[in-house]
Amino acid sequence: VxxxxxxxxxxxxxxxxPFTTSFGTxxxxxxxxxxxxDESGISGWGETTTSDEPYYNEETTHTAVYMLKDFxxxxxxxxxxxxxxxxxxxxxxxxxxxxxxxxxxTAVWDVFAKKNNVPLSELIDGTKxxxxxxxxxxxxxxxxxxxxxxxxxxxxxxxxxxxxIAPGADLDYIDAVxxxxxxxxxxxxxxxAYTLNDVDQLKQLDQYNLMMIEQPLAxxxxxxxxxxxxxxxxxxxxxxxIHSLEDARKxxxxxxxxxxxxxxxxxxxxxxxxxxxxxxRDNGVPVWCGGMLETGIGRAHNIALTSLSNFTIPGDTAxxxxxxxxxxxxxxxTMDHGIIQVQTGPGIGFDVNREKLEQLTVEKESITT
Ligand code: OSB
Ligand code: MG
Numbered sequence: 001v002x003x004x005x006x007x008x009x010x011x012x013x014x015x016x017x018p019f020t021t022s023f024g025t026x027x028x029x030x031x032x033x034x035x036x037x038d039e040s041g042i043s044g045w046g047e048t049t050t051s052d053e054p055y056y057n058e059e060t061t062h063t064a065v066y067m068l069k070d071f072x073x074x075x076x077x078x079x080x081x082x083x084x085x086x087x088x089x090x091x092x093x094x095x096x097x098x099x100x101x102x103x104x105x106t107a108v109w110d111v112f113a114k115k116n117n118v119p120l121s122e123l124i125d126g127t128k129x130x131x132x133x134x135x136x137x138x139x140x141x142x143x144x145x146x147x148x149x150x151x152x153x154x155x156x157x158x159x160x161x162x163x164x165i166a167p168g169a170d171l172d173y174i175d176a177v178x179x180x181x182x183x184x185x186x187x188x189x190x191x192x193a194y195t196l197n198d199v200d201q202l203k204q205l206d207q208y209n210l211m212m213i214e215q216p217l218a219x220x221x222x223x224x225x226x227x228x229x230x231x232x233x234x235x236x237x238x239x240x241x242i243h244s245l246e247d248a249r250k251x252x253x254x255x256x257x258x259x260x261x262x263x264x265x266x267x268x269x270x271x272x273x274x275x276x277x278x279x280x281r282d283n284g285v286p287v288w289c290g291g292m293l294e295t296g297i298g299r300a301h302n303i304a305l306t307s308l309s310n311f312t313i314p315g316d317t318a319x320x321x322x323x324x325x326x327x328x329x330x331x332x333x334t335m336d337h338g339i340i341q342v343q344t345g346p347g348i349g350f351d352v353n354r355e356k357l358e359q360l361t362v363e364k365e366s367i368t369t
Contacts, residue, residue: 001081001112006073006104006367007035008065011360013295015323020138022166022193023055026293030061030362033297033328034068036107044110045348046103046301049265049292057219057240057266059099067100073367076104084109088271098243098268105269106301114347119304121342124274126307130339134160134314135322136189136291139169143176150177157338160185160211160314166193171204178208185314189214192240196224199231211313212237212259222247225256235259239290243267245275252283259313261290264301273305281310289315296320296329300348307342314338328356
């Protein structure tokens with residue numbers, strides 16, 4: 001494949017409801033949809049899974065667009081790409097900026113799959129035809145409100161409920177949910193809100209039979225997490241701390257976690273996601289696919305990735321209707337009893353609605369050199 005043109009479509013999206021984590025509340029966000037066009041006119045799509053502020057990690061939508069324009073696209077465009085697995089190494093000369101790299105890398109995967117007329121899941125040797133879906137629930141005003149939300153999502157069929165926690169909104173909330181729903185697959189995500197001084201507090205979570213606690217400690221830590229994992233029974237899952245295959249290898253070696261949340265953007269692309277998946281599989285460590293409140297494009301990549309066999313835990317891959325009034329892809333993703341069918345069309349398996357895209361676009365730039 002040779003990419004001849006890259007179009008950066010920056011869109012403004014408004015969530016149907018605010019989403020609160022320990023680091024802040026999401027309401028509106030800009031994302032850049034990256035369209036890579038090859039010599040035969042095939043368009044592949046990727047997405048910067050960023051938000052407007054650098055609170056989850058150091059990247060923002062602005063920094064991702066900047067990196068793409070000034071450093072990344074020029075390393076890809078007009079080069080012969082034998083396989084999309086090679087794109088990761090073509091971009092390693094730039095340090096970090098994983099989400100920016102991922103946006104162009106995933107677009108190349110889509111082009112490649114479309115060119116070979118196969119679904120992306122098949123190109124990556126995914127074996128599942130359907131995936132189990134979980135729901136990530138933001139911090140609510142009261143435990144009662146959270147119980148109500150969990151009830152709605154359980155009713156809808158979600159296979160895993162993930163509750164955001166933070167100091168001051170933890171044990172009471174989890175206690176209320178567990179009392180109301182003694183048997184549901186339940187987990188907590190702290191988004192780095194605790195330190196080792198909170199071990200006693202975190203130990204108390206052991207009584208609630210949680211599937212895991214996600215990223216309890218610092219966003220850049222794997223040492224303290226190893227200490228914590230020895231102190232608590234609840235399995236630790238890492239999100240923010242894992243940016244690469246090397247990070248994953250070290251975390252497993254240290255015993256920093258027993259589960260890994262893989263996000264394509266955070267680790268720099270689909271290729272690195274596959275490598276981390278394979279490493280975890282070979283070490284008997286389950287993985288699941290995280291979410292970044294993506295549009296349908298990012299989520300299509302997430303669904304394809306989840307078709308790999310070691311994604312044994314339901315991911316944060318709720319259908320678009322949970323985030324957006326109208327998505328930019330067609331057809332709409334639907335969920336039945338907590339199950340989403342892996343797309344069977346070529347590439348990401350969805351069409352981009354150009355009219356909808358234009359309506360949401362606030363900035364558009366075509367790059368050909
Ligand atoms: O920590 O997994 C996270 C959303 C934005 C940033 C970080 C996270 C999240 C979510 C929501 O938990 C996942 C989703 O529904 O897309
Ligand atoms: Mg998380």
